[in-house]
Amino acid sequence: QVHVVESGGGLVQPGGSLRLSCAASGGTSSRYNIGWFRQAPGKEREFVAALRGADNNKFYADVVKGRFTISRDSAKTTVYLQMNSLKPEDTAVYYCAEKRGSPIASTLRNSQAYETWGQGTQVTVSL
Numbered sequence: 428q429v430h431v432v433e434s435g436g437g438l439v440q441p442g443g444s445l446r447l448s449c450a451a452s453g454g455t456s457s458r459y460n461i462g463w464f465r466q467a468p469g470k471e472r473e474f475v476a477a478l479r480g481a482d483n484n485k486f487y488a489d490v491v492k493g494r495f496t497i498s499r500d501s502a503k504t505t506v507y508l509q510m511n512s513l514k515p516e517d518t519a520v521y522y523c524a525e526k527r528g529s530p531i532a533s534t535l536r537n538s539q540a541y542e543t544w545g546q547g548t549q550v551t552v553s554l
Contacts, residue, residue, distance in 0.1 A: 429454040429525045429543045431461070436521060436548030439513055445550060447508040449523030460526040461506040463497065464538050465519035465550075475521070477535035478506055486532050491517075513552045520547040 435447040451459045462477040476497040477486045485497050496509040506523065524541035526534065534540045 429459070429527075431523050431525050431543055431545040433521065433523050433545040433548040436550045438551045438553065440554055441513060441515060441552055443513050443552070444509070444511045445513065447510065447521055447523075447548060447550070449506045449508070449545065451504055451506070451525060454525075454527075459499075459503065459506070460528070460530055460535065461497075461499075462524050462526060462535055462538075462541060463506075463508045463521060464524060465517075465521045466547075467516075467519040470519075472522070472538050474536045474538065476508060479530065479535060481529060484532075486535055488536075510550070513550075515552045517550060518552050519550060521550050522547045 430452050432450045439445050458480040460480050463475040464472050465475050466472040474488050478497045494512045499506045523545045525543040526541045
């Protein structure tokens with residue numbers, strides 16, 4: 428049974444940076460497929476970024492491409508989301524999730540495909 432726990436949220440000014448962490452346990456670390464999603468008040472949960480464990484391929488939503496970077500540590504048990512040039516519209520609860528198997532890119536972008544979710548961490552971008 429895989430478990431994931433997010434950390435690193437907080438309050439930051441526009442233009443600032445934050446790094447979120449997703450610590451995974453259980454399963455096989457080299458095969459963790461981790462996705463980051465976010466949900467703002469009154470909006471649906473949306474895809475942010477994903478990392479496919481087997482080949483380290485990374486995928487991004489267009490709205491964060493060039494500002495956010497997903498990566499993992501050498502032990503392959505923690506996945507990071509480095510968020511730069513933050514905007515007020517990035518304000519949301521950010522969730523990490525794990526998808527079993529060998530998913531294709533379109534699957535990794537689909538929140539309904541993930542089996543395990545963390546509790547979420549709040550990111551607020553405001554003056």
